[in-house]
Amino acid sequence: MVIELLIIFLILLFGSFVQGVSGFGFGLVAMSFLPFFFTVKESTLLVVSLALVLSASIALQMFKHIQWKSLIVILTAALVGRLGGFFILHNYGEHDILKVILGIFLIGVVVYLFRSKPPNPDKKVNGTWLPIALGLGGGLIGGIFAVGGPFFVFYFMLLFPNDKYAYSANLQITFLLTAVMTVALHGVSGDFTVDFLGYFLVGLVSVLVGSRVGVLLFAKLSQAKIKKIAAIVVAVAAANLIIFG
Structure with a gap:
């Protein structure tokens, strides 16, 4: 039990550090x-609950960089997507097939991370169908697997190619508000157990420490290198989920 808690603590610590230094990655690392150790449902609820705390911590440190007008469309779509994610996770979250689906999705994210190129700062970003599509996708996947971050990362990198603080601040407030909705819906539906509290408290310490260190190193470390290291770790775990899930 102690060894299991230590392993979970280290997983969450690394994930929160990655998010603090790169803007996202907590859900990807944790859900890998x-x-x-748990079902997909239990894993997602733990990660989303901790992501709420983690995102709030980072968002508060970068609050002045939030650009609220740019959030309206994508955030509205994301909240709608979270409703669909809640329905699927609440009813089918105990099924092992979700682990295989999660593994396949994580592999896709890894491919995207390695193949993605820096956005063109001169290219005009679509403000209607693009944020709607990405918001719905990120909200749905985030509500089921807690790994909807890449959808939002893609959009905010396009929107703020030369302002990493606005990029990270808008990303964190999106994670925060969607996490609040997911936690509220599952809380009302009685999906949280007594055992959950112990794991949450362990995770709480890890995310507060990891994110704080990550934010402090935000201006010094290469985000690209951190993402590549995290991507390799995620790829290995995703392969195991597909094979042994």
Whole structure:
């Protein structure tokens, strides 16, 4: 039990550090390993609950950089997507097939991370169908697997190619508000258990420490290198989920 808690603590610590230094990655790292210990439903609820705290912590440190007008369309779509994610996770979250689906999705994210190119700062970003599509996708996947971040990362990188603080601040407030909705819906539906509290408290310490260190190093470390390291770790875990899930 102690060893299991220590492993979970380290997983969450690394994930929160990655998010603090790069803007996202907590859900990707955590959901790559937690399903080996819990069901997808239990893993997602733990990660989303901790992501709420983690995103709030980072958002408060970058609050002045939030650009609220740019959030309206994508955030509205994301909240609608979270409703669909809640329905699927609430009813089918105990099924092992979700671990395989999660593994396949994570592999896709890894491919995207390695193949993505820096956005063109001169290219005009679509403000209607693009944020709607990405918001719905990120909200749905985030509500089921807690890994909807890449959808929002893609949009905000296009929107703020030369302002990493606005990029990260808008990303964190999106994560925060969608996490609040997911936690509220599952809380009302009685999906949280007594055992959840112990794991949450362990995770709470890890995310507060990891995110704080990550934000402090935000201006010094290469985000690209951090993302590549995290991508390799995620790829290995995703392969295991597909094979042994």
